[in-house]
Structure formats: structure tokens, C-alpha cells
Amino acid sequence: MFTVSQRVVLLVEDNADDELMTLRAFRKSNMHNPVVVVRDGAEALDYLFRQGKHADRDPDIRPQVILLDLHLPRIDGLEVLRRIRGHEQTRTVPVVVLTSSKEERDLVESYQLGVNSFVHKPVDVTDFFEAIRQLGMYWLVLNEFPAQRRSA
Template sequence: MSEKTILLVEDNADDEALTLRAFAKNNIKNEVVVTRDGAEALDYLFAQGAYEGRDVSILPQLVLLDLKLPKIDGLEVLRRIRGAERTKFLPVVILTSSREDQDLVEGYRLGANSYVRKPVNFDEFLEAARQLGLYWLLLNEVPQRTSG
């Protein structure tokens, strides 16, 4: 398997740049694949559309999922990830600016591993990125992936 990748599902270019900058400042050198809407994220994960022919046996180590996405919202992306045998154990962290309690509750109900509200302050965001990287990329263990 290639280097552990991170799938960043983010439609806001400023938030994307901020996340990538925070990873770089924290020496998180994993490849980051960026998809900008829910449909593109699903295409990437399930090797369809523009990603047809991608090796589906290589899954990201972590999905950072925004909720308020064009085409297919983040909660529906999460529902589909959890509904497929091959991706159901994929670590998914909701990384959103949403302050709606219903999003928090629904995210966990659908199987999110974590829910992080995006800090507005860059230093706070740097620290959040450092902690996400440390935990999800170095410490967390997931079940061995099965074919299917």
C-alpha cells in the first residue's frame, strides 16, 4: 500500500488552503487528496466517474469531511461510506464550521468517528490539525481491510 493518504472533502477554497497549510506547519507529510463536493468524494472512494480505474483497494487512512457540500451533502457521503462493506470501517472525522446540534447528533448517528468544529483562529486550527494528525494517523488502529 502506498503512503497513507488523507481524503479532504472541502468545498471552501480558503478552508482547504488553511487545512493544507496547518498540515504542512505540523509536518504532516501524508498525501492529501482534495475533493470539492460530495459526489466527487464518493467517485474517489468508489473509483467511479473521473476516478474510474483508480485502485479501489487503496483507501485513505482518514477522511476529513465537511458537511455543507454541493451536490451531495456530507451526511449523505457518510451514510454511503458506512453502507458499503469496503469502506464501513474507514475513519471519518467531520470537520465543519456548522454549529447546528442536529448535525452533530446526525453525524454520530450515521457513524462518524469524530466531530470537530473548525476553529476560526489560525493558531487554534494549527493545534487542531496537529492533534488530528497525531491521533488519526499515528495512534489510531483500524480493523484490517477486507476485500469486497
């Protein structure tokens, strides 16, 4: 499926239209990184901690960045973020909240929980594509990570 050297993106998104636009924006920006899509908070945690249907996931392949929506079924994005930051294996994985929420409390709580970035999903398609291009460029190309990180 993927190799350890690939910079995998974990997209946690329950809205099919936003998922499709995000994937198109990556392709249009020539970002050919593998994108793993999970559609709720529980599945995101299963993927990250190799549980449930993701129990057989290669432990050496971990996300380079997590794009996390906040308003998710089953377990909301803030709780997912809390668990990511509370676990040694996932604490250092960059998390970008990508949400349509305009609630100040969501912004504040996300940063209190240790989010790396908080981005409002632009409504305009062109602006959305540009936001995803910039996120991809920064987190997948420009940002430096330690050579060896413990696998999630």
C-alpha cells in the same frame, strides 16, 4: 502517485480557504501524508467507490481517514457519511466531520450515522492549525488499524 504503504488523507472540502489552511496545517505539523482533495460530495463518493474520473484509482490505496465537511455542493456531507457507512468496502474507514456548523442536529445526526469524530473548525488560524495537528497526530500516527483492510 501514492503507494499502498502511505497513509492517505481524503479531504472533502468545498471552501478553498479552508482547504489551503488544512494543507498548510499538515505541512506545518510535519505530516507529509498524501492528501487527496475533493470539492463536493459527489466527487467524494466517486473517489471512494472508484467511479467517474476516479475509476482508474488504485484499488489498494484507500484513505486512512476522511476529513468531511458537511455543507457541500451536489451531495451534502451527511449523505456522503450515510453512503460510506452503508457500503461494505468503506464502512470501517474512519470519518471525521470537520465543519463550521454549530447545529446540534448536525452533530447528533453525524454520530447516528457512525462518524468517528466531530470537530468544529476553529475560526482563529492558530487554533485551526492546532486542531489539524492533533487530528493528524491521532488518526495518522497514534491510531491502530488492522493490517489488512479490504480496499475501497
